Amino acid sequence: MASWFGDSVVALPRYLCLQLILFAFVxxxxxMHKLWWTxxxxxxxxxxxxxxxxxYxxxxxxxxxxxEMKMEAMTRPKSLSHDIFSHVQPHIQSWTKIYGKNYLQWHGSKAQLVITEAELCREILTNKDGAFQKTETRGYVxxxxxxGLTRSSGEKWAKLRKLANHAFHGESLKGMIPAMIASGETMMQRLKNHEGKEIEVYDEFRFFTSEVISRTAFGSSYLEGKNIFEMLMKLSFLTFKNALKPRFPGISKFIKTRDEVESAKLEKGIRDNIMKVIKKREQKAVNGEEDGFGSDFLGLLLKAHHDTNEKQRIxxxxxxxxxxxxxxxxxxxxNSLLAWTVFLLALHTDWQDEARQEVLQLFGKQTPNPDGIAKLKTSKTT
Known part of the structure; x- marks a missing residue:
């Protein structure tokens, strides 16, 4: 009995050791299969x-x-030119010269086929047959x-795209113009207060676009959406900061970086603030203050959320x-488009003069209107 017990005591650790060795080997x-062979x-x-x-x-x-290439590019002196591709995407500019218009690069162990050939880009973006699937959204993104719409595909994408199209078709956009004008006038008043001083136009346009989006899509003011915009900006910074930092699958379940902890807090904060906007609109509808949920983007989303048809519901x-x-x-x-347009007009003053002349001819000192905007030619070209 003692011998048998003794043998068992000795055999058990050996068996466990063999299991651990086998587990480690597998x-x-x-x-190695994931990081090297594949x-x-x-x-x-x-x-x-x-x-x-x-x-690889x-x-x-x-x-x-x-x-490293991006860091080196950012240290190089920049001239006043719209040709900034070598600063923004230096690796693509360099590698397309070496390997051709289409080449293979690696994000960690994940292969990325970079396509710069115009016809292939058009075919991929058109994607009529659905052959090119969107990658699964993970991590910071x-x-x-x-x-949502930008990351989904199939039936869900079609459902969300239909809602967006309905919210922003031509007639709906015309109805948003008064709110856009009001936000533009507010911005112009701010600019007049800084007359003769240097202005950071990117920040000014950020306030402007935030206000327009809040008013036209969500029926609120910039102040109501301020926390959402600020948290989204912080989260986007963390997203771009970590875009080139590959992580081992599953490791974030056990080890959280400071950025991951911060991004989780921001995600929750954004959701909580959006839910406040949603609940406020729902309460207005219940109290009869709104015509249903409203006809703006948020209203259409809420109608879809409360739709009795399960297939249409979100x-x-x-x-x-x-x-x-x-x-x-x-x-x-x-915001980026507006800031870039102003930059280009500042570089090419001849186009700036032509665009200004056309606007003054059509509108004089009156506020632009939809019919007049449709007649613009030079300003559209710029």
């Missing part, structure tokens, strides 16, 4: 089809190279945009994600 094989195989396979690119590097792929998460997408994407894209 884990190493899986990691990338190497893909790289060779693409090369046989004429697609080449910078060599273990764990980081090409992210370190891209970061998931927290920033959720799974979830609370969809509702919040669409609000996040529009608050962020609408503001950032329009």
């Amino acid at each position: 884990a190493v094989i899986k990691v 990338p190497t195989r893909i790289q060779k396979l693409m090369a046989t089809q004429g697609i080449k690119g910078p060599s 590097r273990l764990v980081h792929g090409n992210t370190k190279q891209i970061s 998931k927290r920033l945009l959720g799974n 979830s609370v998460d969809d509702l919040v994600d669409e609000c996040k997408t529009f608050y962020f994407a609408g503001q950032e894209t329009t």
Whole structure:
């Protein structure tokens, strides 16, 4: 009995050791398969089809190279020119010269096929057959945009796209013009108060676009959406900051970086603030203060959320994600476009003079109107 017990005591640790060794061996094989074998195989396979690119590097792929190239580009003196591609995307400019218009690069162990050939870009963006699927949204991008219109596909995308089209078709946009004008007049008054001083136009346009989005899409003022815009800006900064930092799958479940903790707090804060806007609109509808939920973007989203037809209905998460997408994407894209346009007009004063002349001829000192805007030619070209 004692001998048998003794043998059992000795045999048990050996059995566990063998299990641990086997587990460790399998884990190493899986990691090497993901981090080395698969990338190497893909790289060779693409090369046989004429697609080449910078060599894959273990764990980081090409992210370190891209970061270094961007850092170097930002230290170079910048001339007053609209040709900034070499500063913004130096790796693409460099590698397209070496490997061709279409090449393979690596984000960690994930292969990325970069397409710059115009016809192929058009085919991919058109995507009539649905052959090009959107990648699953994860990490910081998931927290920033959720799974809204810009990230969804299939039936869900079609449902959300239909809502957006209905909210922003031609007649709806005409109805938004008075609110846009009011926001523009507020901005112009601020600019007059800084006459003769240097103005940071990017910040001014940020306030302007935020106000327009709040008024036209959500029926509120900039102050009501201020916290949402500010938190989205902070979250977008963290997203771009960590865009080139590959992480091992599942590691964030156990080890959280400071940025991950901060982004989780921001995501919750954004959701809570959007829900306040939603609840306020729902309460107005219940009290009879609104015609239903309203006819703006938020109103249409709420109608879809409360739709009796299950196929047409959208979830609370969809509702919040669409609000996040529009608050962020609408503001950032329009803001950047306006600031860039002003920069180009400052560089090319001849176009600036022509555009001003045309606006004065059509409108004089009157506020622009939809019919007159449709007649603009030079200003559209600029």
